[in-house]
């Protein structure tokens with residue numbers, strides 16, 4: 001009774017199918033999970049794009065347990081603890097340009113809502129309160145808050161939930177199979193799609209647009225790297241019209257693309273940058289938004305005793321998260337994990353591209369240490385083949401992969417070895433053959 005599966009409503013999961021054949025994980029170390037019966041399962045997804053330094057790393061575990069003994073919690077409003085300042089400084093040092101002020105929260109979804117609210121408030125306090133419109137992108141994923149699903153572009157995440165935020169519009173997705181199939185890294189075709197922002201400016205009037213939010217690489221809808229030159233063009237259009245540019249780096253942050261942030265890989269600095277996941281290497285929930293100094297300064301007006309931004313969470317900059325974050329950043333630095341990802345990228349792409357030519361493989365995309373693989377769906381049963389692939393990977397191949405519909409995604413911890421990269425794609429190839 002105490003261990004029955006009924007009570008827990010499993011998120012983003014088909015509960016009945018899952019509870020019939022649950023995929024249970026009991027412990028983890030480095031590149032592997034272990035099931036309750038002791039089977040080692042290779043982690044092809046860094047948890048859920050988050051355990052970038054691998055699992056249960058000793059320095060992170062020790063930092064969390066030390067912190068729990070010393071200070072379990074300090075109020076997030078009107079009080080603070082030293083590690084919150086230290087971690088903010090460390091994050092600011094990793095972000096480009098004058099992205100130097102850090103607002104902490106607890107997840108990617110909260111980071112997105114925080115960024116959207118800061119953008120709206122920024123225009124408001126500067127007397128441009130008519131700038132309320134937010135622009136997202138089709139196939140974008142920005143978490144599950146009402147702000148995030150409003151600017152997001154995934155129909156199932158939106159259609160059940162009413163009217164969402166008013167005044168949102170969307171850029172077109174940057175993906176075209178016809179133009180881009182089997183590209184390694186950034187596709188050559190598609191930069192012109194950024195110009196759609198000019199069309200939205202013309203349609204809505206520039207004085208109504210507050211911000212544009214995009215993932216530099218769209219992870220959740222199947223690893224869609226930005227076309228060459230696309231982000232630069234978006235930046236230029238935003239600059240021309242006083243629109244804030246928000247990068248959602250919840251997946252791309254902390255090394256996934258071989259750099260601390262995708263902003264550095266692409267040489268494009270946003271006005272606000274959302275992070276989560278890799279900040280603690282997945283060990284404690286944490287998220288945040290880094291904003292340009294000039295944005296922060298715009299809020300630092302008025303009487304000094306008055307709150308400048310009416311926003312925050314009970315667990316913003318939680319001591320355990322800050323301790324885990326500092327330890328994770330130390331590991332990334334000491335083990336050169338971002339550089340390691342950059343160095344392994346060609347090997348990873350080579351291994352991923354071996355799937356080309358397998359039956360039913362419509363496209364393989366790679367960037368950094370991530371790959372998206374589109375499988376042909378079964379007629380009339382979208383997503384069935386993908387789901388079966390994930391089940392088979394886990395039960396038959398001892399491999400964790402991610403699926404979105406019939407697209408498989410792989411994004412292992414950055415400590416992955418070359419042999420493990422080969423193992424991941426050999427297992428994936430067997431899975432693909434088995435489900436075709």
Ligand SMILES: Cc1ncc(COP(=O)(O)O)c(C=O)c1O
Pocket residue numbers: 049106107108109110112141142143144215219220248249250251276277
């Ligand atoms: C780009 C992006 N933004 C936001 C989120 C939401 O993060 P969380 O699940 O921590 O709320 C995700 C999660 O995958 C993401 O990929």
